Amino acid sequence: MLRTHYSREITPDDDGKKVVIAGWVHETRDLGGITFLVLRDREGLVQVTLPKKKVDEKLFNIVRGISRESVVSISGFVKREDKAPNNYEIIPSDVQVLNNADSPLPLDVTGKVNADLDTRLDSRFMDIRRQSIQAIFVIRHHVLKTIRTFLDNSGFKEINTPKIVATATEGGTELFPITYFEREAFLSQSPQLYKQIMMSAGLDRVYEIGPIFRAEEHDTTKHLNEVSSIDIEASFVTHEDVMSILELLVESVYSGVIKSCKHELDILGLQLRTPKVPFKRLSYDEAIDIGNMEWGDDLDTATEKAVGEKIGKHYFIVDWPTETKPYYTEPYEDRPEICKAFDLMHPRMELSSGAQRIHSHDLLLKRIEAQGLNPDGFEFYLRAFKYGMPPHAGWGLGLERLLMTMLDLNNIREVVLFPRDQHRLSP
RNA sequence: GCCCGGGUAGUGUAGCGGCCCAUCAUGAAGCCCUGUCGAGGCUUCGACUCGGGUUCAAAUCCCGACCCGGGCGCCA
Numbered sequence: 321m322l323r324t325h326y327s328r329e330i331t332p333d334d335d336g337k338k339v340v341i342a343g344w345v346h347e348t349r350d351l352g353g354i355t356f357l358v359l360r361d362r363e364g365l366v367q368v369t370l371p372k373k374k375v376d377e378k379l380f381n382i383v384r385g386i387s388r389e390s391v392v393s394i395s396g397f398v399k400r401e402d403k404a405p406n407n408y409e410i411i412p413s414d415v416q417v418l419n420n421a422d423s424p425l426p427l428d429v430t431g432k433v434n435a436d437l438d439t440r441l442d443s444r445f446m447d448i449r450r451q452s453i454q455a456i457f458v459i460r461h462h463v464l465k466t467i468r469t470f471l472d473n474s475g476f477k478e479i480n481t482p483k484i485v486a487t488a489t490e491g492g493t494e495l496f497p498i499t500y501f502e503r504e505a506f507l508s509q510s511p512q513l514y515k516q517i518m519m520s521a522g523l524d525r526v527y528e529i530g531p532i533f534r535a536e537e538h539d540t541t542k543h544l545n546e547v548s549s550i551d552i553e554a555s556f557v558t559h560e561d562v563m564s565i566l567e568l569l570v571e572s573v574y575s576g577v578i579k580s581c582k583h584e585l586d587i588l589g590l591q592l593r594t595p596k597v598p599f600k601r602l603s604y605d606e607a608i609d610i611g612n613m614e615w616g617d618d619l620d621t622a623t624e625k626a627v628g629e630k631i632g633k634h635y636f637i638v639d640w641p642t643e644t645k646p647y648y649t650e651p652y653e654d655r656p657e658i659c660k661a662f663d664l665m666h667p668r669m670e671l672s673s674g675a676q677r678i679h680s681h682d683l684l685l686k687r688i689e690a691q692g693l694n695p696d697g698f699e700f701y702l703r704a705f706k707y708g709m710p711p712h713a714g715w716g717l718g719l720e721r722l723l724m725t726m727l728d729l730n731n732i733r734e735v736v737l738f739p740r741d742q743h744r745l746s747p
Numbered sequence: 748g749c750c751c752g753g754g755u756a757g758u759g760u761a762g763c764g765g766c767c768c769a770u771c772a773u774g775a776a777g778c779c780c781u782g783u784c785g786a787g788g789c790u791u792c793g794a795c796u797c798g799g800g801u802u803c804a805a806a807u808c809c810c811g812a813c814c815c816g817g818g819c820g821c822c823a
Contacts, residue, residue, distance in 0.1 A: 347784095349782095349783050349784075349786060350780090350783095351780060351781060351782070351783060351786075351787090352779070352780035352781065353780070353781035354781040354782060354783075355781095355783095356782080356783055356784075356786095358784080365784095367783090367784075369782080369783090371781065371782090372781070373781085388774090401782090403782055403783085403784090404783095404784085405784060423757085423774080423775060424756095424757035424758080424793095425757070425758080425774080426757065426758075427758055427759095428757095428758055428759080428773065428774080430773090431785080432758095432759095432772085432773055432774095432785055433758050433759045433760095433772070433773045433774085434758080434759050434760095435758060435759070436758090436759085436815075436816080437815095438815055438816085439759090493821095493822055494822080534822065536821060536822045537748070537821070538820085538821060539748090539819095539820090539821095540817095540819085540821095540822095541817085543821095543822070620819095621818090621819070621820090622819095640823090643823095644823060646823060649823090661823090673823070743814090
């Protein structure tokens, strides 16, 4: 057996117990007559102590010769020891070196020396060995788990839609073209059209968590060319209803992380507070007033920042000009120049946008044409509206932005294992 | 794509015309040390992104390329 216990499963009360631990050699401290080896596994650090007179000399020499970050499995006895970190240590009876690490290491795992993000991403496998980085991805896992539980409890079914598509789903953004046998195809920019088709299909409430691809040459700390989108679509509801689902979901993500990720939040030095619902609803008109902008334009960065600073917590921007939003967004009947769209904002940036969708085939067709798009490319989508499409609404939420704002990280790349941007395609 | 800033040992840095066969930390190799916990002490090793130019002299100034960071734009 290579492992019986993770580090955090051992306590001083296990004094005398035989255990097998396994992981990486975090560091060794050789004091001459006594040598300490700190082993690191996913859960934390364990001190292995080798007093020269009490352990086999062969073992003593093996341990002194192990390079940092080598992979080992160590059998030994737990010893209660006040002088040790966590008040226990392991006195080894056997040390197996399972894999030797080369030296020098591409970056420092112990946290003594900084590394640039670029250096870290080049050696991401080693970067993620650092506890503070690993904590981010453990939290990411809990966020996803919480979201799935929340949506499941709210009656949503998880679906998977194609990522290889024939046409631009929404227009607007640039797509990555790919070769599909003899034809041109694209990587999907959004599951939008497919999740709407599922409303016609009668699945009633669906969600998808998956990658979306945008071929924009943006070069910022909050954009990537491949990100994870959390998308929902629900029938027989209004945009107000899905806004409420969205704010409750954000609330539940925060409280879920606070509950399940105490250890990770400690490592990151964060004290999270669950945002209070309902979030403030700010109209588009109020937002552009704060930013001194012309009516009809999408909010620029400066306005987004100014409004964020003024409000200081999560909020919605509602009642957008119809022309700033995609063709499938439903205009207000009495004021068609504005529409039933909303953006969920964190003070730092946009997290989500959604809307009440058009469910009338004829109106949808008119809107597609009005935006200068060719309806032929949307045939497969429009068909679903001809034979019984219920009223529906939905949103898409950027997982990475939710995470980076929650964890107060300044670069979206921090929350993605292997980020894809204009310059980085590897690893 | 535009505007700034930057590229120095494996990693993070100091130096910004001669005082530099380049500073400090970390690391690696070796030695000393029985309670370390960013262990300590001593010795050694390891770098100026590339190409052109200016100058008696270039890590340092200029030009170009490549790469990185920040801001903006683009991105509903």
